[in-house]
Amino acid sequence: MNIQKFLKKKIKKIYKKYGISDDLDPVVRKNIKNNEIDYQVNGIIKFKKITLFSPYKLAIHISNHMKKLNIHKNISVLQPGFINITLKSTWLNKHINNMYCSKNFNISKKKSKTIVIDYSSPNIAKEMHVGHLRSTILGDVTARVMEFLGHNVIRQNHIGDWGTQFGILITQLQSKSYTSCHNIESIYQTAYLKYQTDPIFIKKAKKNVVRLQNKNKNCLKIWSTLVKSTIKKNNEVYKKLNVSLTNNDIRGESFYNFMLPGIISDLKKKKIAIHCEGSIIVPLKKFKNRIGQNMGVIVQKSNGAFLYTTTDIACLKYRCNTLKAHRIIYYVDKRQTQHLLQVWEIARKAKYVNVDTILEHHSFGMILYKNKKPFKTRHGKIIRLLDLLNKSIYRAKKIIKHKNPKMNNEEIKLIAYNIGIGAIKYFDLSKNRMSDYIFNWNQMLSLDGNTAPYIQYAYTRIQSVIKKNKLHDNISSYPIKIFTSYERKLVLVILQFEETISQLEKHGTPHLMCNYLYDLSGKFSKFYENCSILFVKEIHIKFSRIKLSILTARIIKKGLYLLGINTVSKM
Numbered sequence: 001m002n003i004q005k006f007l008k009k010k011i012k013k014i015y016k017k018y019g020i021s022d023d024l025d026p027v028v029r030k031n032i033k034n035n036e037i038d039y040q041v042n043g044i045i046k047f048k049k050i051t052l053f054s055p056y057k058l059a060i061h062i063s064n065h066m067k068k069l070n071i072h073k074n075i076s077v078l079q080p081g082f083i084n085i086t087l088k089s090t091w092l093n094k095h096i097n098n099m100y101c102s103k104n105f106n107i108s109k110k111k112s113k114t115i116v117i118d119y120s121s122p123n124i125a126k127e128m129h130v131g132h133l134r135s136t137i138l139g140d141v142t143a144r145v146m147e148f149l150g151h152n153v154i155r156q157n158h159i160g161d162w163g164t165q166f167g168i169l170i171t172q173l174q175s176k177s178y179t180s181c182h183n184i185e186s187i188y189q190t191a192y193l194k195y196q197t198d199p200i201f202i203k204k205a206k207k208n209v210v211r212l213q214n215k216n217k218n219c220l221k222i223w224s225t226l227v228k229s230t231i232k233k234n235n236e237v238y239k240k241l242n243v244s245l246t247n248n249d250i251r252g253e254s255f256y257n258f259m260l261p262g263i264i265s266d267l268k269k270k271k272i273a274i275h276c277e278g279s280i281i282v283p284l285k286k287f288k289n290r291i292g293q294n295m296g297v298i299v300q301k302s303n304g305a306f307l308y309t310t311t312d313i314a315c316l317k318y319r320c321n322t323l324k325a326h327r328i329i330y331y332v333d334k335r336q337t338q339h340l341l342q343v344w345e346i347a348r349k350a351k352y353v354n355v356d357t358i359l360e361h362h363s364f365g366m367i368l369y370k371n372k373k374p375f376k377t378r379h380g381k382i383i384r385l386l387d388l389l390n391k392s393i394y395r396a397k398k399i400i401k402h403k404n405p406k407m408n409n410e411e412i413k414l415i416a417y418n419i420g421i422g423a424i425k426y427f428d429l430s431k432n433r434m435s436d437y438i439f440n441w442n443q444m445l446s447l448d449g450n451t452a453p454y455i456q457y458a459y460t461r462i463q464s465v466i467k468k469n470k471l472h473d474n475i476s477s478y479p480i481k482i483f484t485s486y487e488r489k490l491v492l493v494i495l496q497f498e499e500t501i502s503q504l505e506k507h508g509t510p511h512l513m514c515n516y517l518y519d520l521s522g523k524f525s526k527f528y529e530n531c532s533i534l535f536v537k538e539i540h541i542k543f544s545r546i547k548l549s550i551l552t553a554r555i556i557k558k559g560l561y562l563l564g565i566n567t568v569s570k571m
């Protein structure tokens with residue numbers, strides 16, 4: 001049940017009676033401030049010009065129609081034109097029971113769409129670092145959410161396995177006799193230094209990029225070893241992070257190499273690309289440089305090499321024509337906004353993208369250290385993602401050992417893993433992805449506040465409540481019913497699960513799921529403190545409350561699952 005959507009649909013119909021067009025989506029907000037009001041209809045003031053009524057009068061008319069739906073305990077109108085709705089308990093009861101009985105939380109099935117999600121996408125020949133955390137876990141949540149809603153999800157790990165850095169690495173590896181490619185990172189660093197200072201090295205490296213693009217055997221062999229070894233290391237990170245990416249999802253830059261010459265000639269044929277001082281560029285009116293001149297985007301350099309942009313144009317064409325995407329979402333950091341907009345503009349001009357295919361850039365901010373500078377080691381070095389994850393698990397282990405001195409090592413290990421990884425992921429996901437945030441170990445591992453350990457702990461408590469109460473076979477004959485205001489509040493939040501998921505589906509904003517789970521856990525606590533389960537005499541009340549607890553636990557588990565976080569049995 002998506003209450004918000006249900007109300008919007010009904011209100012839309014009423015709006016029509018007053019000449020307000022179908023295209024206008026009614027604004028219905030869930031109310032968080034006032035306990036007595038569940039939802040509020042906003043935006044009626046905007047219709048002043050469309051109808052003959054004053055906003056207040058119009059709101060009264062609309063509210064009278066709404067009353068006929070018979071779903072309210074109270075509907076009232078507020079100046080200058082707001083409608084406040086309090087739903088009636090019998091209506092809530094009906095829907096909470098439907099939800100309890102349904103495997104899928106009674107979430108309405110939608111038309112399945114093919115959704116391509118570009119996420120993680122690290123550059124090869126470097127180890128994954130803190131900077132990759134956000135693109136990896138934010139994208140993974142969206143992939144899980146879309147899949148849960150029944151969409152056809154195509155994960156794409158657009159690894160940077162092509163381009164200049166390979167020219168540099170191959171040149172370095174050719175010049176020295178390296179026995180194995182174990183420490184690619186340091187080989188790259190040495191080579192990169194040369195690339196900045198040594199003109200002969202630069203020339204060779206640039207040549208090697210072109211040779212690689214032309215499938216030179218020797219270059220390809222070195223390249224393939226480099227790619228394989230980095231992928232192996234990245235997989236370790238994905239596994240530890242509990243991220244759903246596999247090798248099948250890898251389609252790196254190199255894959256599109258075969259399309260690039262065709263793209264260039266097609267762009268030239270369509271008069272989108274032109275020759276300019278030896279290179280091939282696409283002039284774009286929409287984009288201006290710093291001094292206000294129209295910008296041209298280079299798609300092929302004078303030495304024949306293709307660029308990151310060229311690859312992304314080909315990649316977009318592939319996603320539209322071959323993967324048949326209806327919607328493509330990129331999880332790439334803010335700094336690449338302009339790059340993506342240019343790629344989309346060129347691909348749309350060339351008609352590689354259907355007019356109704358949706359392209360979205362779900363950008364995100366940075367992780368900062370407490371001095372508000374980029375998060376690095378004390379010596380100013382980049383932090384390896386694997387090190388960070390291990391550190392979190394280690395910290396979680398210490399806390400759990402301290403709390404449970406008698407717990408056996410195997411159990412501690414498993415719980416520490418789930419708490420440590422959960423804490424890092426949740427701390428990140430609970431922040432609005434658009435903003436930067438300051439990394440803080442103590443906050444993320446705290447049992448208080450909007451943190452993973454708090455939610456995981458709430459889950460273990462609910463489980464023990466359920467266990468304490470023996471379940472009867474005929475529990476199904478006692479429906480969930482609202483007896484107190486605590487139950488009402490809990491029921492309402494539970495019923496808001498679907499509208500929360502739908503927000504994530506629309507905007508890729510996992511922080512809303514975190515807020516939701518935090519709210520749900522809090523409402524459960526209040527309910528549990530104030531409503532007896534174990535000692536209540538009336539069996540129908542007892543069973544209703546047990547069922548409510550079961551449903552709360554199921555939702556927390558599913559919500560955490562969608563965030564890529566595991567629950568634990570004990571803490």
Ligand code: ARG
Nearest residue numbers: 118121122123158159160332
């Ligand atoms: N490899 C790129 C980087 O590390 C991110 C790729 C994002 N995806 C894309 N289709 N461009 O910056």
